[in-house]
Amino acid sequence: MTVTTDNFSIEAAAAALADMRATRPLVQNITNFVAMTISANVLLAVGASPAMVHAPDESADFAAISSSLVINIGTLSESWVDGMRRAILQMNEDGKPWVLDPVGCGATPYRTAVAAEFARLSPAIIRGNGSEIMSLAGASGAGGKGADSTARSEDAVEAAKALARETGAVVAITGATDFVTDGTIVVAIEGGDALMPLSTALGCALSATVAAFAAVRAPFEAAVSALAVYAAAGAVAATDLKGPGHLPAALCDALYAIDGATLAANASIRVEAA
Ligand SMILES: Nc1ncnc2c1ncn2[C@@H]1O[C@H](COP(=O)(O)OP(=O)(O)O)[C@@H](O)[C@H]1O
Numbered sequence: 001m002t003v004t005t006d007n008f009s010i011e012a013a014a015a016a017l018a019d020m021r022a023t024r025p026l027v028q029n030i031t032n033f034v035a036m037t038i039s040a041n042v043l044l045a046v047g048a049s050p051a052m053v054h055a056p057d058e059s060a061d062f063a064a065i066s067s068s069l070v071i072n073i074g075t076l077s078e079s080w081v082d083g084m085r086r087a088i089l090q091m092n093e094d095g096k097p098w099v100l101d102p103v104g105c106g107a108t109p110y111r112t113a114v115a116a117e118f119a120r121l122s123p124a125i126i127r128g129n130g131s132e133i134m135s136l137a138g139a140s141g142a143g144g145k146g147a148d149s150t151a152r153s154e155d156a157v158e159a160a161k162a163l164a165r166e167t168g169a170v171v172a173i174t175g176a177t178d179f180v181t182d183g184t185i186v187v188a189i190e191g192g193d194a195l196m197p198l199s200t201a202l203g204c205a206l207s208a209t210v211a212a213f214a215a216v217r218a219p220f221e222a223a224v225s226a227l228a229v230y231a232a233a234g235a236v237a238a239t240d241l242k243g244p245g246h247l248p249a250a251l252c253d254a255l256y257a258i259d260g261a262t263l264a265a266n267a268s269i270r271v272e273a274a
Pocket residue numbers: 128129130147148149174175176177178191192193194195196197201202203204206230231234
């Protein structure tokens with residue numbers, strides 16, 4: 001698909017959501033222990049079919065029957081990395097999209113090296129918070145607090161553009177404002193709620209959602225559409241909550257119910273640079 005700015009609109013995101021729900025893609029998740037249940041529930045609620053399959057003995061076979069894959073390095077160990085490599089190679093061989101979530105990149109040398117290795121293996125999309133994207137891009141001043149960002153998303157845009165150019169991936173940075181870039185075009189998405197980073201693994205579940213959209217759209221439009229849907233659902237979910245405790249359940253309810261009108265009322269998309 002040719003990337004034109006017409007592809008980035010609430011209407012385009014609503015159409016992508018409808019196509020994704022109609023297809024109900026099988027999304028393979030090799031994700032962390034913290035994120036497994038909420039990622040599966042988010043995928044089911046938004047309209048995809050999740051499976052958490054990581055063992056080296058079956059990860060490639062499962063990749064062969066999946067529409068897309070998310071690789072999330074949140075709770076790493078060597079056997080998991082082996083399973084991740086095999087699934088990635090299978091997706092690449094089959095020409096199917098996979099999403100990299102470089103959780104905590106920069107926190108330890110091992111985590112940073114694994115994220116860098118995977119970034120070189122042609123992910124369709126890389127999705128992380130500001131600190132993770134800056135660290136993966138090798139930007140100075142990078143360094144989060146474990147899985148949490150200490151950087152604003154806007155401060156990571158230049159690093160994201162460089163990372164996109166270097167890897168060929170579309171790069172999505174999330175935070176108060178989300179940004180998506182292919183190294184040239186930058187699209188900003190507004191919505192969500194400040195409670196979202198206070199509930200663990202919502203970023204991980206977003207990366208899984210991005211993978212679901214990547215099954216039905218080219219990477220840039222998939223990322224923008226998924227982030228817009230999630231931003232709108234997050235804003236709806238946070239209404240009337242007393243704190244972050246019930247946010248995961250409310251987010252699943254909002255994703256399940258979301259339609260074009262709710263999307264338009266609770267999220268916005270603008271092309272910042274083209
Ligand atoms: N201050 C904020 N206001 C609105 N939405 C936010 C805010 N911080 C994060 N989000 C949203 O929370 C979701 C997860 O993003 P983020 O917290 O950056 O990821 P991670 O959990 O990987 O650190 C995204 O949809 C993002 O837009």
